[in-house]
Amino acid sequence: MEVLKTHAVYGGTLRYLRHDSAVTGTPMTLSVYVPPGEGPFPVLIWLSGLTCTEDNFTSKAGAYASAGEHGLIIVAPDTSPRGEGVADDPAYDLGQGAGFYIDATQTPWAKHFRMETYVVEELIALIDVEFPTTGTRAISGHSMGGHGALTLALRHPELVRSVSAFAPISSPTRCPWGEKAFTAYLGEDRAEWAKHDAALLIEAGTARGHFGDILIDQGDADPFLVEQLKPELLTAAGEAAGQAIRLRMQPGYDHSYFFMASFIADHVAFHAERLKL
Amino acid sequence: MEVLKTHAVYGGTLRYLRHDSAVTGTPMTLSVYVPPGEGPFPVLIWLSGLTCTEDNFTSKAGAYASAGEHGLIIVAPDTSPRGEGVADDPAYDLGQGAGFYIDATQTPWAKHFRMETYVVEELIALIDVEFPTTGTRAISGHSMGGHGALTLALRHPELVRSVSAFAPISSPTRCPWGEKAFTAYLGEDRAEWAKHDAALLIEAGTARGHFGDILIDQGDADPFLVEQLKPELLTAAGEAAGQAIRLRMQPGYDHSYFFMASFIADHVAFHAERLKL
Numbered sequence: 001m002e003v004l005k006t007h008a009v010y011g012g013t014l015r016y017l018r019h020d021s022a023v024t025g026t027p028m029t030l031s032v033y034v035p036p037g038e039g040p041f042p043v044l045i046w047l048s049g050l051t052c053t054e055d056n057f058t059s060k061a062g063a064y065a066s067a068g069e070h071g072l073i074i075v076a077p078d079t080s081p082r083g084e085g086v087a088d089d090p091a092y093d094l095g096q097g098a099g100f101y102i103d104a105t106q107t108p109w110a111k112h113f114r115m116e117t118y119v120v121e122e123l124i125a126l127i128d129v130e131f132p133t134t135g136t137r138a139i140s141g142h143s144m145g146g147h148g149a150l151t152l153a154l155r156h157p158e159l160v161r162s163v164s165a166f167a168p169i170s171s172p173t174r175c176p177w178g179e180k181a182f183t184a185y186l187g188e189d190r191a192e193w194a195k196h197d198a199a200l201l202i203e204a205g206t207a208r209g210h211f212g213d214i215l216i217d218q219g220d221a222d223p224f225l226v227e228q229l230k231p232e233l234l235t236a237a238g239e240a241a242g243q244a245i246r247l248r249m250q251p252g253y254d255h256s257y258f259f260m261a262s263f264i265a266d267h268v269a270f271h272a273e274r275l276k277l
Numbered sequence: 278m279e280v281l282k283t284h285a286v287y288g289g290t291l292r293y294l295r296h297d298s299a300v301t302g303t304p305m306t307l308s309v310y311v312p313p314g315e316g317p318f319p320v321l322i323w324l325s326g327l328t329c330t331e332d333n334f335t336s337k338a339g340a341y342a343s344a345g346e347h348g349l350i351i352v353a354p355d356t357s358p359r360g361e362g363v364a365d366d367p368a369y370d371l372g373q374g375a376g377f378y379i380d381a382t383q384t385p386w387a388k389h390f391r392m393e394t395y396v397v398e399e400l401i402a403l404i405d406v407e408f409p410t411t412g413t414r415a416i417s418g419h420s421m422g423g424h425g426a427l428t429l430a431l432r433h434p435e436l437v438r439s440v441s442a443f444a445p446i447s448s449p450t451r452c453p454w455g456e457k458a459f460t461a462y463l464g465e466d467r468a469e470w471a472k473h474d475a476a477l478l479i480e481a482g483t484a485r486g487h488f489g490d491i492l493i494d495q496g497d498a499d500p501f502l503v504e505q506l507k508p509e510l511l512t513a514a515g516e517a518a519g520q521a522i523r524l525r526m527q528p529g530y531d532h533s534y535f536f537m538a539s540f541i542a543d544h545v546a547f548h549a550e551r552l553k554l
Contacts, residue, residue, distance in 0.1 A: 007532065008535070008536065014535060059535075060337060062342070064539075065542075183361040221285065253285045259285065261286065261339065261342075262288070265342075
């Protein structure tokens with residue numbers, strides 16, 4: 001991994017990194033915060049939302065104070081492969097910056113857009129090789145990245161001990177962002193879509209019993225709440241399937257990093273508690 | 278004041294604002310965080326560094342957790358007048374984004390670049406009218422804004438109860454950034470320059486006895502430390518003049534917002550303690 005920048009932050013070390021991904025076939029960028037001390041440390045994977053790179057969370061979420069306090073590594077990858085030879089779309093919600101944490105099967109996306117395999121195989125293994133980890137991890141994310149955190153955790157429960165999300169796309173098969181992206185990346189077969197829909201995965205009992213509870217924060221002034229995010233589909237699925245979903249509706253909060261910064265310490269503490277069991 | 282954006286943050290309300298400034302003759306932008314509760318609240322004025330707008334501090338410093346806890350309003354103005362009719366220079370360290378918190382006397386800068394009067398007269402008064410303030414305030418800032426915080430506090434001690442800075446330009450008459458800006462804005466007369474040099478103002482005893490102590494954080498891995506910032510000139514001046522300067526050299530920290538985010542809570546607490554006396 002090539003170190004692009006290093007900063008001291010809250011007693012720890014933050015690095016912006018780049019590596020050549022065998023999975024996406026492109027260079028991939030990420031940030032890694034390592035808390036003070038010798039370690040080993042558990043890892044929190046953070047998945048960002050539409051249009052973000054690794055920098056939005058890194059510079060705006062204010063997560064490293066609590067990560068330093070609790071002794072967590074935080075890994076924040078970019079949201080898609082990028083570059084001149086990589087397929088793209090003029091819209092902000094498809095293509096570069098909008099990888100949706102799935103492996104695309106359709107032309108022209110299938111060549112590089114393999115974010116699920118990138119995160120759950122390549123990235124996780126690379127972090128365990130390059131940093132002093134305990135090999136235990138949690139996952140969280142925002143919006144499209146909340147969808148990513150939930151679906152990757154539910155599809156690969158052996159990889160993470162806990163999962164949370166901020167304003168996740170709760171059921172991409174039932175909202176415009178998800179319908180558009182899944183059509184482009186996965187084609188018309190809705191049975192394939194269902195495998196990457198958090199509410200449907202919970203209903204199906206995919207990871208039943210693995211996660212004691214799942215923490216979700218959602219601002220009630222979020223402009224995407226009703227049309228795109230639909231957390232009520234998550235809680236309904238949780239009730240139907242016996243999966244505890246702790247949905248906190250936060251009055252007055254929107255979809256911005258100011259919302260996440262306000263509650264990120266709760267999520268870091270939530271994961272730290274479960275990672276240290 | 279026109280409200281451009283509003284966000285709930287840490288239980289309080291953050292607004293991005295714009296108003297027509299009679300002092301600069303331009304629209305000026307700023308952010309204002311108001312903590313939860315009815316108030317009235319004391320005010321911390323934050324002055325940013327070269328190239329910044331009001332947004333850098335607002336989105337990256339992570340100051341609002343502690344401001345909410347201590348009950349402080351934080352006001353972060355832009356670093357200069359801006360716009361098509363406003364003088365500028367291609368360099369990053371002169372003109373728009375580089376107001377240096379002084380009133381320029383030289384052509385073409387004198388027309389709009391009046392940041393000292395803007396902050397100490399217009400901005401402070403406007404905040405007291407528009408927000409529930411106690412009328413008491415503190416000031417802090419970073420780099421060029423650290424110079425601004427120190428010099429405005431020392432030149433107008435009646436306006437602020439406490440002052441701190443991150444990596445301030447300690448003596449602009451003795452560093453390239455300051456020499457360039459002061460030559461352009463104030464002309465060749467170094468007696469005029471000395472009125473806006475924190476180390477020289479402390480040596481001259483301008484605000485003697487007003488500030489019990491002044492808190493300075495400085496990263497020892499800051500690439501601008503030796504050539505531009507020179508905190509040793511501040512501490513020497515403080516020793517000579519009997520002004521307590523609490524300089525904390527922070528090992529490994531650089532000049533970025535990651536440095537400030539790591540210690541901003543200490544500065545907010547420092548000011549809160551002095552503002553509530």
